[in-house]
Amino acid sequence: MPATEQPVRPRTKVRQRPGDRIFAGLSTGAGVLILTVLGGVAAFLLIEAWPAIIAPADEIPGGEGLVLYIWPLLFGTLLSAFFALLIAAPLAVSIALFITHYAPRRLSQALGYMIDLLAAIPSIIYGLWGFFVLAPATLGPTTWLTEYLGFIPLFEGPPSATGRTMLVAVMVLAVMILPIISAVVREAFRQTPRLHEEAALAIGATRWEMLRMAVLPFGRSAIIGASMLGLGRALGETMAVAIVLSVSGGVTFNLISSGNPSTIAANIxxxxxxxxxxxINALIASGLVLFAVTLGVNMLARTIINRRREFSGAN
Amino acid sequence: MPTSTPERDIDLESPIGGIPLVHQTLPRWAPHATLATAVLAGLALVGAGIGIGLAAVLVVLLYGVAIYSWSRPIEGARKAKDRVVTTAVMATFLLALLPLVSVIVTVISRGAARFDIEFFTHSMQGVVGAGGGAYHAIIGTLIITGLAALISVPIGMLTAIYLVEYGRGKLARAITFFVDVMTGIPSIVAGLFAFALFALFFGPGVRLGIMGAIALSVLMIPVVVRSTEEMLKLVPNELREAAYALAVPKWRMIIKVVLPTALAGIATGVTLAIARIIGETAPLLITLGITTGTNFNPFDGRMATLPVFSYYEYVNPGIPPEPSLERAWTAALVLIIIVMVLNLAARLISRLFAPKTRS
Structure with missing residues (x-):
């Protein structure tokens, strides 16, 4: 091995000024504080839920223990969020396609703002709107559904006379999660490599074929991740459901009758x-379950979205 | 040397072998004409007594079928399918705008009735039936939101600074990930957190303004971190290096160079974050409750806020219920105006004060 000449590097130590140390400490501290708060949410909920967890079954509201108290609520939460996602996800993808690939380029940003405004409207307003406008409007269609599609358990009926059904709650939730899904998907579609699109068009693809060959596969994991973000939102949405839904507490898949399971958040x-x-302790215990579910969904969603970011080569 | 057959003389329709080189296409006005026909048919249906919603659905279906069956024999199956998909995509976009328009029209038309001076100058102290206002709730909302911003903005900005300027390795990755996860915490859970925290020290009956502010900051901090981080990342590295070259310490570089450059963007992000939390109802419902009188001290008892005010006016209307419901809608209208103004302000800030970025 030939001896290489090692240049003598004077190892100057960077002088740590007190200002630097304070500032670095402050900003690191703020970051750590956020992690602490997240841990604190779990910890304090657990502490306040604990009396309900160890309490005998007959002292819990309903008298049948904590699990049977929370289960119908959890069922209602999952049911409403799932159907909301079923409606919102295809619409959101379609809207994202419209904004990125169909709308005139000059309008596309403004149209994006308009969809974002849907997210800006407070949930209480969606609740009032669902109660006073959407619910009465569903009376006719639900009667029709029971009459002709009543053999499907979802539309078994009898249709509610007030319209305050799971179906309306699902529709309101779908409108509320639409913007978040479409915003994330939109960003992914924007990042599709231009060359992929042009290559598809150059071999004679129509616009739809180009979207299916180049844009949709590229955005697939973003669509999945964004849908899960939307699912997380729908699981935790409170006021709109609390106002719209008329609750009886049973576990049923029937979307249009007047007997509906409540959701955890609305119940609280x-x-x-x-x-x-x-x-109160029992309610907080149900809140802890909701926190655990949404945390799991959100962590999964973020992992999927981040993986796309690493492999896409965009950015 | 000129060729004997100039290009335009080639017959594209029937070249050698009989395979055409060009497709026949529908005329450019075809979609417009079809749409006009479909809309006319829809109007006729409305005239015949069919509901507007059903007629709109039928118009879309009619248009889709018509354009497909026109395009299919002339342009082929692939192009026809493309036209149908275009129709579907445009229709879904219009469908999504429907709730936005409907919500805004409803809130304005129903909220206008009580949008008067009294609503902004009176509280609900001793009001039974008509009259009264949301003065106490409006001020309460401003106080709580202001406090939440006061807590969230420094923490959020410092965290963003840590992530962009200092953070390396595991801790930074964990913070980035969990900030993202935190944006998905349900607002009611944030409220329960604030309640649980204070209930430990003050007992379960506690209701304080500051509890609401803390619940809201749990929701606001991640939004501030995200937007600030994006803005700090946009600051060109040359600026940082130029400051270092002048022997400026890092903390002064951040305060004097990085933050001023990104200020417009950060202000936009903070404004949007405030707009997001100002309409939150659920966490305030369980931490502040409601009062009828004015209480502007966030460290002493229940306070009224606009969203909760609107909710309670709807839930517990008096007899007759109309005056209460009118107040609920007007509160909703005020709320929507505040949110829209904040959104507009955010766009203005980012447009007016944005530094010129090099792409």
């Missing part, structure tokens, strides 16, 4: 202000 909002003692 409705019961919390009047509750005392162990009831």
């Amino acid at each position: 909002a409705l019961k919390f202000p009047e509750s005392t003692g162990l009831d």
Whole structure:
């Protein structure tokens, strides 16, 4: 091995000024604080839920124990969020395609803002709108559904006379999660390599074939991730469901009758202000379940979206 | 040397072998004409007594079928399918705008009735039936949101600075990931967190303004971090290096160079974050409750806020219910105006004060 001449590098130590140290400490501290808060949410919910977890079954509201208290609520939460996603995801992808590939380029940004405005409207307003406008409007169609599609368990009926059904809650939720899904998908579609699109068009593909060959495969993991983000939103949405849904508490897939399971979040909002003692602990325990579910969904969603970011080569 | 057969003389329709080189296409006005026909048919249906919603659906279906069956024999199956997909995509976009328009029209038309001076100058103290206002709730919302911003903006900005300027390795990756996850925390859970935190020290009956502010900051911090981080990343590295070359310490470089450059973007992000939390109802419902009188001290008892005010006016209307419902809608209208103004302000800030970026 030939001896290489090692240049003598004077190892100057960077002088740590007190200002630097304070500033670095402050900003690191803020970052750590955020992680602490997230841990704190779990910890404090657990502490306040604990009395309900160890309480005997007959002291929990309903008298059948905590699991049977939370299960119908969890069922309602999952049911409403799932159907909301089923409606919103295809619409959101279609809207993202429209904004990125169909709309006139000059309009595309403004149209994007308009969809984002849907996300800016407070959930209480969606609730009032669902109650006073959407629910009455569904009375006719639900009667029709029971009459002609009543053999499907979802539309078994009898249709609710007020329109305050799971179906309306699902539709309101779908509108509310539409913008978040379409925003994430839109960004992914924008990043499709231009050359892929042009190559597809150059071999004679129509616009739809180009979208299917180049754009949709590229955005696939973003579509999955964004859908899960939307699912997380729908799971935790409170006020709109609390206002729209008329609750009876049973576990049923029937979307259009007047007997609906409540959701965890709506149940907390409705019961919390009047509750005392162990009831509060039970509500917080249900909140802990909701937190765990949404945390899981969101972590999965972010992992999927981030993986795309690493492999896409965009950015 | 000129060729004997100039290009335009080649017969594209029937070249050698009989395979055409060009497709026949529909005339450019074909979609417009079909749409006009479909809309006319729809109007006729409305005239015949069919509901507007059903007629709109029928118009879209009619247009899709018509354009497909016109295009299919002339342009072929692939092009026809493309036209149908275009129709479907445009129709879904219009469908998505429908709730936006409907919500705004509903709120304005129903909220206009009580959009008067009294609504902005009176509280609900001692009001039974008509009259009264949301003065206490509006000020309460401003106080709570202001406090939440006061907590969230420094923490959020410092975290973003850490992530962009200092953060390397595992801690930074964990913070980035969990900030993203935190944006998905349900607002009611944030409210429960604030409640659980204070209930530990003050007992389960506690209702304070500051609890609401803390719940809202749990929701606001991740939004501030995300937007600030994006803006700090846009600051060109040359600026940082130029400052270092002048022997400026890192913290002064950040304060004097990085932050001012990104200020417009950060302000936009903070404004949007405020717009996002100002309409939150659920966390305030369980941390602040509601009062009828004015209480502007966030460290002493229940406070009224606009979203919760609107909710309670709807849930517990008096007899007759109309005055309460009118107040609920007007509160919703005020809320929507605030949110829209904040959104507009954010766009203006980013447009007016944005530094010229090099792409």
